[in-house]
Every structure is written in C-alpha cells, then in structure tokens.
Amino acid sequence: MLLRIDPSDRRPIYRQVADEIKMLIAGGKLREGAPLPSVRQLASDLGVNLNTIATAYRELQDEGLIAVRHGSGAVVTSRTSQSSGAELRQPLRTALTELVLGGLSRREILNLVSTELNDLTKGAK
Amino acid sequence: MLLRIDPSDRRPIYRQVADEIKMLIAGGKLREGAPLPSVRQLASDLGVNLNTIATAYRELQDEGLIAVRHGSGAVVTSRTSQSSGAELRQPLRTALTELVLGGLSRREILNLVSTELNDLTKGAK
Amino acid sequence: MLLRIDPSDRRPIYRQVADEIKMLIAGGKLREGAPLPSVRQLASDLGVNLNTIATAYRELQDEGLIAVRHGSGAVVTSRTSQSSGAELRQPLRTALTELVLGGLSRREILNLVSTELNDLTKGAK
C-alpha cells in the first residue's frame, strides 16, 4: 500500500490517509473485497500513531467504504449509502474557485479536471 | 455584501466567510479596488464574533486578494502571489473522488463542473 | 440448525451466533433437552473459526441456557439463573430510544413489538 502523508498539508493526518484510500477505491485500484493493511502495519509504515490510522479506518467504515472486523482486519466493501448532491458540490465549488483565482481559464480548468479524472483511474486493473 | 453562513457546514465560520468572498472575486462580482465592509459591520450583519471576521480577512490578505489598511477598510487587490499547482490540485482531487464514489460518470462530472463554473460568474457586471 | 451470520452486522460473530440460538430457544423451536450441533460442525457450516463458536457456546452456558459435556455435545437446558430486571431493561431502553428517534409513534412501536414477539414464536412446534 503506497500512501504518503504531507506534514504541510492542512488536513489532519487521519483524513489524509482516509482520502488517499478513498482515491484508490474510487479509481478501482482497490476493489471490493480487497484487504487493507492492518492498523499497526500502516501506522508503522507511515511513522504515525496507531490511533491515528484507527481513526482513518473508522471514518471509512462510517462512510460504508470498508468493513472492519475484530480479528480479521479491514476489507473494501461497495458503498451502500450515497451522499446527497448538495454535500458533494460544496467542496467542488471551493476547489474551482481557487483555480479561477489562480488564473486558469475555463478551458484550462476543464482540461485539468479531465486530467485528474484520468489520473484517478490510471493503472487500475 | 450578500454573504450567508451555514451552521450545518463543517467548515469553520471564518473559512465560510473567506470562501464566499473568494467566490465573489473569482466570479468578477468584486473587482479590483472594490471596498469590503468593515470587520465590525460584517460581524454585525452575520451575527458572529469580531475575531471570526478578522481571521477571514487575514486569510484573504495572506493570499494577496485584499489589502487591509487601518482606518480605511479593506479593498480587493489583484492577486500577486500564485499558489503552486500542487496546492490547487489537492482539493480538486478530493472533490472529484467524492463525486466518483457518489456514482457520477465522467460525463456527469464534467457537466457538473461546467455548470458550477457558469454559476461562479453568473451575474458578474 | 439454520443459522445465518451477517458480515455487515456490527455485532461480533460469536454474539450473532449466541443471539440466534437464544431466539430459537425463546421461540420454543429448541426445547429443553434438544441437542445442539458440535462446535466443530457448526464452525464448519458457518465457515468461521472454531474458537468463535466455542465462545458463543460458553456464553450460552454461562447464562444457563445450554449444558456442555465433553464427548457428548451440548443440549438445551432450562434456564436456572434469572438475570436481574435492570440488566434486561437496558438493551430494551436503547432499542426503544432508537425507534423514537427514528420517528415512530408510540402506537407504531407497540405494534412493532407485537409483531416481533409473534415472529419469535412463529413456527414453534
């Protein structure tokens, strides 16, 4: 499992971890049933506390993306509940605003979105 | 200045305020030189603490979007410092990941992005 | 013995097994003296670890619902020790609280309880 955390990122570590795993799932790199590394293993790999990873896994579990069982680790599940559209659009709006302020044209932004969507699924089996 | 804060939004209030002002600037509704309401005035309008608005203005100032002068209020400036590409792309990636997990197709996402970009500049003078 | 375990159920497997057997006993489908499958047999049927079933049987034994003898399997017994009222009421309270928060009226809840009690004994010989 290749994950990287960035200390300069303003998101808390547990969320960075959860978000990266979400990307792997969204991109098809982690399919339903795929096992995730153990909390201890991943904590050791990333050099963070065990509880930090446990919090990340708990968030993913609450969103229905993984199933965690006591003696047998965590596996990817298909998402059962879907978020409402409104909740999904707010972060998109914020991200697009920053791009516009960054000087990108409408065309450049659409190209960037297209590129990012490709990257997301790049290398999926 | 029409701003609305949403208590159910998970972002802190100061960031909601900063983000909304950013959208107005990005959409051309607030152009260079346009005056912003005073910290005191805006705090009163929104019914929030003075420090909350001050923090929002400080963030905008740090990003080079507004200039704050003692005694003469704040005005919109053209952005001087450009963020690096990586910083701009990370929130976009997170937003797109959620859309993919929400079940939207590539085409639907591109349409949504297009719509949001239109909304951003809707009504700009 | 028809038992089903649900991976998406938050209860540990051993408790799901114990709870299902309890329902069979409470509903009269397993009467005093009825033999239970061996730990090995049930573990095999359900595809779970031997220890998991052993833990379930131990819990049932601790509550006086079954008697386990080396070499001769387990049989249902009449319960000898009665739990105190407080211990029985706490899970009921929690369950009712969730129903109320779920928006069910008092009448709807009483109907639901009645239905569940019927289901419990449905098909008992």
Add this chain to the structure above:
Amino acid sequence: MLLRIDPSDRRPIYRQVADEIKMLIAGGKLREGAPLPSVRQLASDLGVNLNTIATAYRELQDEGLIAVRHGSGAVVTSRTSQSSGAELRQPLRTALTELVLGGLSRREILNLVSTELNDLTKGAK
C-alpha cells in the same frame, strides 16, 4: 446534566454517554437548540478522560443529533437522516429475546415496553 456511567455495563463508556444523551433527546428533555455541557466539563463530572467524551459527542454528531462547533460548544439539532427499519429492528429483537428467556409473558413484555416508553418522556416540559 445528570448522566451516570456504569462500569459493569458492557458497553464502552463513550457509548453509554452517547446513549444516555440520545434518551434525553428522544424523551424531549433536551430539545432542539439546547446546549450540551462542554467536553471538559462532562469529562470532569463523570471522572473520565476528555477524549472519551469527545468520542461520544462525535458519534452523536455523525448521527445528526447534535451540532458541534469549535469555539461554541455543542447544541441539539433535529435529526436529518433517518435510519432504515431493518437496522432499528435488530436490537429490538435481541432485547425482546432476553425478556422472553427471562420468563416474562407476552402481556408482561408489552406492559414493560409501555412503561419504558412512558419513562422516556417522563418529566419532559
């Protein structure tokens, strides 16, 4: 805020706290907008760690029962999302099974449920 935790209860402390607050909300003793004690205050009152209470509050927040904001504490909100019926019935079934095994008759159980529903709303303004 009168809350009690029971060390002999098998539920973790954070869940006991969350469940008790849920009962107060379900019973109308804590209405929409009512402020909850601060994390530190409640932790001190109950003699448990600050993080334990924070976990309880986070669970309530995730269920949409309270809104927690950084500088201004937690307040009760109306629940927005409703759980599905299946999830609500499983704990009820388990609770009823224990009552049947405890020797209570159908009539006694219905009376007990009725009593508990009364207790839940007892004393609500």
Add this chain to the structure above:
DNA sequence: GTGGTCTAGACCACG
C-alpha cells in the same frame, strides 16, 4: 473559553 488532533502506552475483545 471552546473543540480537534496526535502521541505513547496500556489493556481488552475477537478470530
């Protein structure tokens, strides 16, 4: 003042 996050370390529950 408020809550949020992280650490180190302990002990328990589960399979």
Add this chain to the structure above:
DNA sequence: GTGGTCTAGACCACC
C-alpha cells in the same frame, strides 16, 4: 495475530 477502548498529556484551531 487482528481491531477497540481508555488514559494522560500535549499542542493547535476556533470564537
């Protein structure tokens, strides 16, 4: 082995 919970204490973010 696995994850879950709790503690004590630290530091940060928000209002």
